[in-house]
Amino acid sequence: MQSKMTSKTIWLVLLFSLFLMGADNGDQSGEERGKLLEQQKQLSARLTTLKREQDYLVFQRTMYASDSKYLILNMSKKTGQLKYKNRILKNFHFERVSVSGRVNRLTRGALTLTQKIEGDRKRKLLVFDKSLVMQGVHAPATKLETGIPRFSLSKKDFRSVYYAIEPGAKVYIML
Amino acid sequence: MTVKENRIKMDDGRLTRAVHEEERGNIQPSGHPSIVAFFPCLRTSVVIVMVQVFAVLSCPAGAETVTETTSIEKLRSDVQSLQGQAMQLDEGNKGLRNMLRDIDDDDLYLVVDTESNRLEMRQGNTIVLTAKVGTGSRQFVKEDRGRSWYFESPMGSLTVLGRERNPVWIRPDWSYVEENMPIPPRNDPDRFVPDVLGKYAILLGNGYKIHGTKWKNLLGTHFTHGCVSLGDDDLEIVYKSVKTGTKVYIY
Numbered sequence: 294m295q296s297k298m299t300s301k302t303i304w305l306v307l308l309f310s311l312f313l314m315g316a317d318n319g320d321q322s323g324e325e326r327g328k329l330l331e332q333q334k335q336l337s338a339r340l341t342t343l344k345r346e347q348d349y350l351v352f353q354r355t356m357y358a359s360d361s362k363y364l365i366l367n368m369s370k371k372t373g374q375l376k377y378k379n380r381i382l383k384n385f386h387f388e389r390v391s392v393s394g395r396v397n398r399l400t401r402g403a404l405t406l407t408q409k410i411e412g413d414r415k416r417k418l419l420v421f422d423k424s425l426v427m428q429g430v431h432a433p434a435t436k437l438e439t440g441i442p443r444f445s446l447s448k449k450d451f452r453s454v455y456y457a458i459e460p461g462a463k464v465y466i467m468l
Numbered sequence: 469m470t471v472k473e474n475r476i477k478m479d480d481g482r483l484t485r486a487v488h489e490e491e492r493g494n495i496q497p498s499g500h501p502s503i504v505a506f507f508p509c510l511r512t513s514v515v516i517v518m519v520q521v522f523a524v525l526s527c528p529a530g531a532e533t534v535t536e537t538t539s540i541e542k543l544r545s546d547v548q549s550l551q552g553q554a555m556q557l558d559e560g561n562k563g564l565r566n567m568l569r570d571i572d573d574d575d576l577y578l579v580v581d582t583e584s585n586r587l588e589m590r591q592g593n594t595i596v597l598t599a600k601v602g603t604g605s606r607q608f609v610k611e612d613r614g615r616s617w618y619f620e621s622p623m624g625s626l627t628v629l630g631r632e633r634n635p636v637w638i639r640p641d642w643s644y645v646e647e648n649m650p651i652p653p654r655n656d657p658d659r660f661v662p663d664v665l666g667k668y669a670i671l672l673g674n675g676y677k678i679h680g681t682k683w684k685n686l687l688g689t690h691f692t693h694g695c696v697s698l699g700d701d702d703l704e705i706v707y708k709s710v711k712t713g714t715k716v717y718i719y
Contacts, residue, residue: 322540329543336550343557350564357571362719375719377625379572381593382579382717453583457719 345401352403352465362457364464366444368399373446375457382457385450390428390443397440399425399466406462409455417455421464427451576709578678580696580718582621585688587678587698589706597705600688602681602697609642617642619693621718626672628714631707635669635679637661642693666700668707672716678706 356363357378365374366387375383408420418437419427426443429451446454576596579588582603589597604620639659644651652658666680681687681697691697696718698706 322537326540326543329540329547332547333543333550336547336554339554340550340557343554343561347557347561347564350561350568353568354564357568377717377719379568380577380579380715380717381590382719383581383588449584453581453719456583 348402349465349467352463356463361459361462363462364454364458365467366464367467369468373454375454383450383453385446385454387427387444387446390445392439392441392443394439396442397424399442399468401466401468404464404466406458406460406464409460417451419455419458425464425466427454575715577715577717578706578710580621580716582623582690582718585690587696587702587706589709596709597702599698599702599706602683602687602692603690604692604694605690609646611641611645615641615645617645617693621692621694621696622672622674622676623718626676626716626718628670628710628712628716629673630671630712631710632669632671634662634667635665635677637664640675666698666703668703670707670710678716679703 356376359378362375362377362382365376367373371387371389373385373387374381375385404421404424406419406421407423408418410418410420412418416431417429420437420441421427423438423441426437426441428443428445429448430445431448445451574592576589576591579590580586580601580603581588585601585603587597587599587601588595589599606618606620608616608618610616637660639661641651664682665677668680670678672678676695678696678698680700680703681692683691683697684699687697687699
Protein backbone atom coordinates (compact mmCIF):
# COMPACT_ATOMS: atom_id res chain seq x y z
CA MET A 294 0.00 0.00 0.00
CA GLN A 295 2.83 2.33 0.97
CA SER A 296 4.73 1.51 -2.18
CA LYS A 297 1.59 2.29 -4.19
CA MET A 298 1.36 5.72 -2.52
CA THR A 299 5.05 6.42 -3.18
CA SER A 300 4.63 5.48 -6.79
CA LYS A 301 1.64 7.85 -7.09
CA THR A 302 3.61 10.67 -5.48
CA ILE A 303 6.51 10.13 -7.87
CA TRP A 304 4.09 10.18 -10.79
CA LEU A 305 2.54 13.40 -9.59
CA VAL A 306 5.89 15.09 -8.96
CA LEU A 307 7.09 14.03 -12.39
CA LEU A 308 3.98 15.32 -14.08
CA PHE A 309 4.02 18.60 -12.19
CA SER A 310 7.65 19.20 -13.02
CA LEU A 311 6.88 18.46 -16.67
CA PHE A 312 4.05 20.96 -16.49
CA LEU A 313 6.36 23.56 -14.99
CA MET A 314 8.96 22.92 -17.66
CA GLY A 315 6.29 23.36 -20.27
CA ALA A 316 5.24 26.68 -18.76
CA ASP A 317 8.82 27.93 -18.76
CA ASN A 318 9.28 26.83 -22.37
CA GLY A 319 6.11 28.73 -23.22
CA ASP A 320 7.66 31.95 -21.94
CA GLN A 321 10.83 31.34 -23.92
CA SER A 322 8.96 30.54 -27.12
CA GLY A 323 6.79 33.62 -26.62
CA GLU A 324 9.91 35.74 -26.46
CA GLU A 325 11.37 34.08 -29.55
CA ARG A 326 8.08 34.47 -31.36
CA GLY A 327 8.09 38.21 -30.60
CA LYS A 328 11.65 38.54 -31.86
CA LEU A 329 10.86 36.61 -35.02
CA LEU A 330 7.77 38.69 -35.72
CA GLU A 331 9.77 41.89 -35.30
CA GLN A 332 12.50 40.52 -37.57
CA GLN A 333 9.88 39.52 -40.13
CA LYS A 334 8.41 43.04 -40.06
CA GLN A 335 11.81 44.66 -40.50
CA LEU A 336 12.77 42.31 -43.31
CA SER A 337 9.48 42.93 -45.12
CA ALA A 338 10.08 46.68 -44.93
CA ARG A 339 13.65 46.23 -46.18
CA LEU A 340 12.43 44.07 -49.04
CA THR A 341 9.94 46.78 -50.07
CA THR A 342 12.74 49.38 -50.06
CA LEU A 343 15.06 47.10 -52.01
CA LYS A 344 12.37 46.30 -54.58
CA ARG A 345 11.69 50.01 -55.08
CA GLU A 346 15.38 50.68 -55.49
CA GLN A 347 15.67 47.81 -57.95
CA ASP A 348 12.72 49.12 -59.95
CA TYR A 349 14.37 52.55 -60.26
CA LEU A 350 17.78 51.09 -61.09
CA VAL A 351 16.28 48.86 -63.77
CA PHE A 352 14.42 51.88 -65.17
CA GLN A 353 17.68 53.84 -65.29
CA ARG A 354 19.51 50.96 -66.96
CA THR A 355 16.76 50.74 -69.58
CA MET A 356 16.83 54.47 -70.23
CA TYR A 357 20.63 54.56 -70.45
CA ALA A 358 20.36 52.08 -73.29
CA SER A 359 17.41 53.84 -74.92
CA ASP A 360 17.58 56.70 -77.44
CA SER A 361 14.66 58.56 -75.90
CA LYS A 362 14.51 61.53 -73.56
CA TYR A 363 12.67 60.93 -70.30
CA LEU A 364 11.55 62.67 -67.11
CA ILE A 365 12.18 62.02 -63.45
CA LEU A 366 9.66 63.65 -61.10
CA ASN A 367 10.36 63.89 -57.39
CA MET A 368 6.97 64.47 -55.80
CA SER A 369 8.19 65.34 -52.32
CA LYS A 370 10.70 67.95 -53.55
CA LYS A 371 8.45 69.07 -56.44
CA THR A 372 11.42 68.99 -58.76
CA GLY A 373 11.91 67.31 -62.08
CA GLN A 374 14.64 66.48 -64.53
CA LEU A 375 14.59 66.06 -68.25
CA LYS A 376 17.21 63.45 -69.05
CA TYR A 377 18.79 61.74 -72.00
CA LYS A 378 20.69 58.57 -71.17
CA ASN A 379 22.79 59.43 -68.09
CA ARG A 380 22.80 63.17 -68.81
CA ILE A 381 20.57 65.83 -67.25
CA LEU A 382 19.30 68.20 -69.90
CA LYS A 383 17.08 70.33 -67.73
CA ASN A 384 16.07 70.84 -64.09
CA PHE A 385 12.66 72.29 -63.30
CA HIS A 386 10.20 72.89 -60.48
CA PHE A 387 6.52 72.09 -60.56
CA GLU A 388 3.43 72.70 -58.50
CA ARG A 389 0.40 70.56 -57.91
CA VAL A 390 -2.71 72.02 -59.53
CA SER A 391 -5.80 71.84 -57.37
CA VAL A 392 -8.68 70.32 -59.27
CA SER A 393 -12.23 69.88 -58.09
CA GLY A 394 -13.43 66.46 -57.05
CA ARG A 395 -11.55 63.42 -55.94
CA VAL A 396 -8.05 63.02 -57.36
CA ASN A 397 -6.45 59.61 -57.84
CA ARG A 398 -3.31 58.87 -55.89
CA LEU A 399 -0.07 58.73 -57.83
CA THR A 400 1.97 55.62 -57.36
CA ARG A 401 5.71 55.28 -57.55
CA GLY A 402 7.07 53.94 -60.81
CA ALA A 403 7.16 54.56 -64.54
CA LEU A 404 4.42 56.03 -66.72
CA THR A 405 4.32 56.58 -70.47
CA LEU A 406 3.46 59.77 -72.34
CA THR A 407 0.30 58.82 -74.19
CA GLN A 408 -0.95 62.18 -75.46
CA LYS A 409 0.37 65.60 -76.36
CA ILE A 410 -2.64 67.87 -76.47
CA GLU A 411 -2.68 71.33 -77.96
CA GLY A 412 -5.98 72.84 -76.85
CA ASP A 413 -7.61 76.21 -77.39
CA ARG A 414 -5.40 79.29 -77.35
CA LYS A 415 -2.40 77.00 -77.84
CA ARG A 416 -2.63 75.68 -74.28
CA LYS A 417 -0.67 72.48 -74.19
CA LEU A 418 -0.92 69.38 -72.06
CA LEU A 419 1.11 66.24 -71.60
CA VAL A 420 -0.95 63.22 -70.55
CA PHE A 421 0.78 60.20 -69.05
CA ASP A 422 -1.23 56.93 -69.01
CA LYS A 423 -4.41 58.66 -67.80
CA SER A 424 -2.58 58.92 -64.47
CA LEU A 425 -0.77 62.26 -64.66
CA VAL A 426 -1.18 65.52 -66.53
CA MET A 427 1.55 68.13 -66.93
CA GLN A 428 0.72 71.63 -68.06
CA GLY A 429 1.92 75.23 -68.12
CA VAL A 430 0.86 77.63 -65.39
CA HIS A 431 -2.48 78.44 -67.02
CA ALA A 432 -5.45 76.16 -66.54
CA PRO A 433 -6.03 74.01 -69.60
CA ALA A 434 -8.87 74.88 -71.95
CA THR A 435 -9.23 71.20 -72.75
CA LYS A 436 -11.67 68.88 -71.02
CA LEU A 437 -9.99 65.95 -69.35
CA GLU A 438 -11.17 62.93 -67.44
CA THR A 439 -11.72 63.80 -63.82
CA GLY A 440 -9.56 62.44 -61.04
CA ILE A 441 -6.21 62.76 -62.84
CA PRO A 442 -3.56 64.56 -60.78
CA ARG A 443 -2.13 67.62 -62.52
CA PHE A 444 1.16 69.41 -62.21
CA SER A 445 2.12 72.76 -63.62
CA LEU A 446 5.50 74.06 -64.72
CA SER A 447 6.52 77.61 -65.56
CA LYS A 448 5.50 78.57 -69.08
CA LYS A 449 9.09 78.49 -70.38
CA ASP A 450 10.00 75.19 -68.72
CA PHE A 451 6.81 73.55 -69.89
CA ARG A 452 7.38 74.59 -73.51
CA SER A 453 10.90 73.16 -73.37
CA VAL A 454 9.68 69.86 -71.91
CA TYR A 455 6.64 69.72 -74.23
CA TYR A 456 8.77 69.92 -77.37
CA ALA A 457 11.58 67.76 -76.01
CA ILE A 458 9.55 64.58 -75.54
CA GLU A 459 7.32 62.58 -77.85
CA PRO A 460 4.50 60.08 -77.18
CA GLY A 461 6.03 56.92 -75.79
CA ALA A 462 8.49 58.83 -73.64
CA LYS A 463 8.74 57.69 -70.04
CA VAL A 464 8.34 59.52 -66.78
CA TYR A 465 9.46 58.02 -63.48
CA ILE A 466 7.53 59.09 -60.40
CA MET A 467 9.42 59.18 -57.12
CA LEU A 468 7.32 59.78 -54.05
CA MET B 469 -30.08 5.30 -26.38
CA THR B 470 -32.95 2.80 -26.04
CA VAL B 471 -32.94 -0.39 -23.98
CA LYS B 472 -33.04 -2.43 -27.18
CA GLU B 473 -29.95 -0.69 -28.46
CA ASN B 474 -28.31 -1.39 -25.12
CA ARG B 475 -28.90 -5.06 -25.58
CA ILE B 476 -27.38 -4.99 -29.02
CA LYS B 477 -24.38 -3.26 -27.52
CA MET B 478 -24.24 -5.95 -24.88
CA ASP B 479 -23.56 -8.47 -27.62
CA ASP B 480 -20.53 -6.43 -28.57
CA GLY B 481 -19.19 -6.17 -24.99
CA ARG B 482 -20.29 -5.67 -21.39
CA LEU B 483 -17.99 -2.79 -20.69
CA THR B 484 -19.70 -0.48 -23.07
CA ARG B 485 -23.08 -1.34 -21.71
CA ALA B 486 -21.94 -0.90 -18.10
CA VAL B 487 -20.72 2.62 -18.76
CA HIS B 488 -23.98 3.57 -20.36
CA GLU B 489 -25.94 2.15 -17.50
CA GLU B 490 -23.74 4.07 -15.07
CA GLU B 491 -24.38 7.31 -16.98
CA ARG B 492 -28.12 6.77 -16.67
CA GLY B 493 -27.76 5.98 -12.91
CA ASN B 494 -29.16 2.51 -13.54
CA ILE B 495 -26.38 0.20 -12.36
CA GLN B 496 -27.35 -3.40 -12.19
CA PRO B 497 -26.36 -4.71 -8.70
CA SER B 498 -26.07 -8.29 -9.75
CA GLY B 499 -23.98 -10.03 -12.39
CA HIS B 500 -22.20 -6.83 -13.66
CA PRO B 501 -19.07 -5.84 -11.63
CA SER B 502 -17.77 -2.23 -11.90
CA ILE B 503 -14.99 -1.27 -14.36
CA VAL B 504 -12.60 -0.41 -11.48
CA ALA B 505 -12.85 -3.93 -10.23
CA PHE B 506 -11.63 -5.20 -13.61
CA PHE B 507 -8.69 -2.77 -13.77
CA PRO B 508 -7.23 -2.01 -10.32
CA CYS B 509 -4.51 0.26 -11.77
CA LEU B 510 -7.12 2.43 -13.42
CA ARG B 511 -7.37 4.67 -10.36
CA THR B 512 -3.75 5.81 -10.86
CA SER B 513 -4.40 6.35 -14.55
CA VAL B 514 -7.46 8.47 -13.81
CA VAL B 515 -5.39 10.59 -11.40
CA ILE B 516 -2.68 11.05 -14.05
CA VAL B 517 -5.23 12.01 -16.66
CA MET B 518 -6.87 14.46 -14.28
CA VAL B 519 -3.51 16.05 -13.47
CA GLN B 520 -2.83 16.32 -17.18
CA VAL B 521 -6.20 17.89 -17.83
CA PHE B 522 -5.60 20.32 -14.97
CA ALA B 523 -2.18 21.16 -16.34
CA VAL B 524 -3.57 21.79 -19.80
CA LEU B 525 -6.48 23.85 -18.54
CA SER B 526 -4.45 25.89 -16.07
CA CYS B 527 -1.84 26.78 -18.64
CA PRO B 528 -3.16 28.05 -22.01
CA ALA B 529 0.41 28.33 -23.25
CA GLY B 530 0.80 24.69 -22.63
CA ALA B 531 -2.42 23.99 -24.48
CA GLU B 532 -1.10 25.74 -27.53
CA THR B 533 2.40 24.31 -27.34
CA VAL B 534 2.03 22.13 -30.41
CA THR B 535 0.44 24.86 -32.51
CA GLU B 536 2.95 27.38 -31.26
CA THR B 537 5.90 25.17 -32.05
CA THR B 538 4.54 24.80 -35.55
CA SER B 539 3.96 28.56 -35.90
CA ILE B 540 7.45 29.35 -34.57
CA GLU B 541 8.93 26.88 -37.01
CA LYS B 542 6.97 28.58 -39.78
CA LEU B 543 8.06 32.01 -38.59
CA ARG B 544 11.69 30.88 -38.49
CA SER B 545 11.45 29.57 -42.03
CA ASP B 546 9.64 32.74 -43.20
CA VAL B 547 12.33 34.95 -41.68
CA GLN B 548 15.03 32.80 -43.25
CA SER B 549 13.34 33.02 -46.64
CA LEU B 550 12.96 36.82 -46.31
CA GLN B 551 16.62 37.10 -45.35
CA GLY B 552 17.52 35.13 -48.46
CA GLN B 553 15.35 37.31 -50.68
CA ALA B 554 16.77 40.52 -49.16
CA MET B 555 20.32 39.29 -49.66
CA GLN B 556 19.60 38.36 -53.27
CA LEU B 557 17.96 41.74 -54.01
CA ASP B 558 20.76 43.60 -52.27
CA GLU B 559 23.34 41.78 -54.38
CA GLY B 560 21.35 42.47 -57.55
CA ASN B 561 21.02 46.15 -56.70
CA LYS B 562 24.72 46.41 -55.95
CA GLY B 563 25.47 44.98 -59.38
CA LEU B 564 23.06 47.40 -61.05
CA ARG B 565 24.49 50.37 -59.14
CA ASN B 566 28.03 49.42 -60.16
CA MET B 567 26.95 49.04 -63.76
CA LEU B 568 25.30 52.47 -63.76
CA ARG B 569 28.33 53.99 -62.00
CA ASP B 570 30.53 52.62 -64.78
CA ILE B 571 28.33 54.29 -67.39
CA ASP B 572 28.14 57.55 -65.45
CA ASP B 573 31.01 59.94 -65.97
CA ASP B 574 32.03 63.36 -64.82
CA ASP B 575 32.68 64.67 -68.33
CA LEU B 576 31.77 68.18 -69.30
CA TYR B 577 28.91 68.51 -71.79
CA LEU B 578 26.78 71.20 -73.41
CA VAL B 579 22.99 71.36 -73.52
CA VAL B 580 21.13 73.73 -75.84
CA ASP B 581 17.43 74.28 -75.23
CA THR B 582 16.07 75.67 -78.50
CA GLU B 583 12.72 76.58 -76.93
CA SER B 584 14.11 78.91 -74.30
CA ASN B 585 17.29 79.67 -76.29
CA ARG B 586 19.58 78.82 -73.40
CA LEU B 587 22.85 76.99 -73.28
CA GLU B 588 24.02 75.15 -70.20
CA MET B 589 27.52 73.86 -69.72
CA ARG B 590 27.27 70.97 -67.25
CA GLN B 591 29.65 68.68 -65.49
CA GLY B 592 27.94 65.77 -63.80
CA ASN B 593 25.10 67.29 -61.79
CA THR B 594 26.67 70.76 -61.71
CA ILE B 595 25.76 73.60 -64.04
CA VAL B 596 29.04 75.33 -64.85
CA LEU B 597 27.63 78.05 -67.11
CA THR B 598 24.25 79.28 -68.31
CA ALA B 599 24.09 81.58 -71.32
CA LYS B 600 21.62 83.13 -73.70
CA VAL B 601 21.98 81.83 -77.23
CA GLY B 602 20.52 82.38 -80.65
CA THR B 603 19.20 79.32 -82.45
CA GLY B 604 17.63 78.53 -85.84
CA SER B 605 14.98 81.00 -87.01
CA ARG B 606 12.56 78.20 -88.06
CA GLN B 607 11.93 80.02 -91.33
CA PHE B 608 12.04 78.95 -94.96
CA VAL B 609 13.96 80.57 -97.78
CA LYS B 610 13.01 79.60 -101.32
CA GLU B 611 15.01 80.01 -104.47
CA ASP B 612 13.37 80.67 -107.87
CA ARG B 613 15.05 77.55 -109.24
CA GLY B 614 13.13 75.48 -106.65
CA ARG B 615 15.66 74.98 -103.92
CA SER B 616 14.53 75.79 -100.37
CA TRP B 617 16.12 75.93 -96.96
CA TYR B 618 14.61 75.63 -93.49
CA PHE B 619 16.67 77.23 -90.78
CA GLU B 620 16.53 75.02 -87.75
CA SER B 621 19.25 74.07 -85.30
CA PRO B 622 20.22 70.41 -85.51
CA MET B 623 18.46 68.40 -82.79
CA GLY B 624 19.86 65.44 -80.91
CA SER B 625 23.12 64.22 -79.54
CA LEU B 626 26.07 65.82 -81.31
CA THR B 627 29.80 65.79 -80.73
CA VAL B 628 32.38 68.55 -80.90
CA LEU B 629 34.41 67.70 -83.99
CA GLY B 630 36.93 70.52 -83.74
CA ARG B 631 37.58 74.10 -82.69
CA GLU B 632 38.67 77.19 -84.65
CA ARG B 633 40.18 80.54 -83.71
CA ASN B 634 39.20 83.58 -85.79
CA PRO B 635 36.86 81.57 -87.97
CA VAL B 636 36.00 82.70 -91.47
CA TRP B 637 32.44 82.44 -92.67
CA ILE B 638 32.09 80.81 -96.07
CA ARG B 639 28.86 82.24 -97.40
CA PRO B 640 26.52 79.50 -98.56
CA ASP B 641 24.08 79.80 -101.48
CA TRP B 642 21.08 80.58 -99.27
CA SER B 643 22.83 83.70 -97.98
CA TYR B 644 22.81 85.14 -101.53
CA VAL B 645 19.24 83.92 -102.15
CA GLU B 646 18.10 85.61 -98.94
CA GLU B 647 19.53 88.94 -100.13
CA ASN B 648 18.34 88.47 -103.71
CA MET B 649 21.93 88.48 -104.96
CA PRO B 650 23.38 86.36 -107.75
CA ILE B 651 25.09 83.22 -106.49
CA PRO B 652 28.86 83.37 -107.15
CA PRO B 653 31.05 80.34 -108.02
CA ARG B 654 32.20 78.07 -105.15
CA ASN B 655 35.67 79.58 -104.65
CA ASP B 656 34.70 83.17 -105.27
CA PRO B 657 36.57 85.46 -102.80
CA ASP B 658 33.26 87.13 -101.99
CA ARG B 659 32.21 83.93 -100.21
CA PHE B 660 34.96 84.20 -97.56
CA VAL B 661 33.90 86.63 -94.87
CA PRO B 662 36.06 87.18 -91.76
CA ASP B 663 34.98 88.70 -88.40
CA VAL B 664 31.29 87.77 -88.46
CA LEU B 665 31.48 84.55 -86.38
CA GLY B 666 33.35 86.10 -83.44
CA LYS B 667 36.77 85.02 -82.16
CA TYR B 668 36.02 81.32 -81.83
CA ALA B 669 33.95 78.56 -83.42
CA ILE B 670 33.17 75.08 -82.18
CA LEU B 671 32.45 72.67 -85.04
CA LEU B 672 29.47 70.32 -84.78
CA GLY B 673 29.47 68.84 -88.30
CA ASN B 674 27.39 69.43 -91.46
CA GLY B 675 28.36 73.12 -91.38
CA TYR B 676 26.77 73.72 -87.96
CA LYS B 677 28.83 75.60 -85.36
CA ILE B 678 28.67 77.29 -82.01
CA HIS B 679 30.10 80.75 -82.68
CA GLY B 680 29.90 84.44 -81.85
CA THR B 681 27.61 87.03 -83.42
CA LYS B 682 27.39 90.69 -84.35
CA TRP B 683 23.70 90.77 -83.35
CA LYS B 684 24.09 90.49 -79.60
CA ASN B 685 20.73 92.09 -78.90
CA LEU B 686 19.09 89.11 -80.59
CA LEU B 687 20.61 86.55 -78.21
CA GLY B 688 17.80 84.63 -76.51
CA THR B 689 15.74 84.50 -79.72
CA HIS B 690 15.48 82.35 -82.84
CA PHE B 691 17.47 84.33 -85.40
CA THR B 692 20.25 82.17 -86.82
CA HIS B 693 20.42 79.95 -89.89
CA GLY B 694 20.84 76.90 -87.66
CA CYS B 695 24.09 77.57 -85.84
CA VAL B 696 24.15 78.36 -82.13
CA SER B 697 25.27 81.93 -81.46
CA LEU B 698 26.80 83.01 -78.18
CA GLY B 699 27.94 86.29 -76.62
CA ASP B 700 31.71 86.97 -76.68
CA ASP B 701 32.46 86.25 -73.01
CA ASP B 702 30.38 83.09 -72.86
CA LEU B 703 31.87 81.91 -76.15
CA GLU B 704 35.39 82.28 -74.80
CA ILE B 705 34.55 80.24 -71.66
CA VAL B 706 32.86 77.51 -73.68
CA TYR B 707 35.64 77.43 -76.28
CA LYS B 708 38.29 77.02 -73.59
CA SER B 709 36.31 74.36 -71.72
CA VAL B 710 35.30 71.96 -74.48
CA LYS B 711 37.53 69.69 -76.50
CA THR B 712 37.09 67.41 -79.48
CA GLY B 713 34.69 64.67 -78.42
CA THR B 714 32.69 66.79 -75.93
CA LYS B 715 29.00 65.91 -76.21
CA VAL B 716 26.48 68.58 -77.20
CA TYR B 717 22.78 67.87 -76.67
CA ILE B 718 20.41 70.09 -78.61
CA TYR B 719 16.68 69.74 -77.99
